[in-house]
Amino acid sequence: MRRLWLGIFLWVLSVSASAQINQTKEITTSQKAGDYTVHFTVFNSTDIPALVAEQFKLVRGKDRALVNISLVKTENGKTTLGLPAIVSGTTRNLMQQKQDLTFMEIKEGDVTYYLAPFVFNNEDLLYFTVQVKASESASPIRVEFNRTLYKD
Numbered sequence: 001m002r003r004l005w006l007g008i009f010l011w012v013l014s015v016s017a018s019a020q021i022n023q024t025k026e027i028t029t030s031q032k033a034g035d036y037t038v039h040f041t042v043f044n045s046t047d048i049p050a051l052v053a054e055q056f057k058l059v060r061g062k063d064r065a066l067v068n069i070s071l072v073k074t075e076n077g078k079t080t081l082g083l084p085a086i087v088s089g090t091t092r093n094l095m096q097q098k099q100d101l102t103f104m105e106i107k108e109g110d111v112t113y114y115l116a117p118f119v120f121n122n123e124d125l126l127y128f129t130v131q132v133k134a135s136e137s138a139s140p141i142r143v144e145f146n147r148t149l150y151k152d
Contacts, residue, residue, distance in 0.1 A: 033141040062151040071112040082111040089130035
């Protein structure tokens with residue numbers, strides 16, 4: 001009888017472990033605050049073509065990545081493209097080592113977005129805290145997220 005219960009227990013354990021492994025993790029890439037939505041992504045700097053990196057004076061490397069932030073506003077069912085904003089932020093790793101993020105404004109036609117380069121170690125889990133303000137007098141929208149980064 002004891003062997004039967006042990007077998008059932010192990011079967012239940014393996015099924016639940018398999019279910020946890022097979023679950024997809026949803027990655028959040030935006031946060032709403034009233035009429036505004038902040039969109040955010042993190043990507044390796046090597047994803048940027050060399051000519052584009054040169055144009056915007058971005059350093060490419062296997063240990064370098066970028067945070068991309070854009071702010072949009074939805075009014076009367078219409079959503080703007082990326083708006084000018086005031087953006088600041090930091091990132092920290094599991095050892096609580098902090099890097100200040102220095103965002104540069106990128107304008108392409110009517111679209112404005114913000115990029116901040118940073119350095120990382122392979123398989124680093126980084127925690128990001130970003131504040132976005134639509135204007136000098138606006139309340140900041142605080143966005144927090146984390147990402148694990150890998151060297152290419």
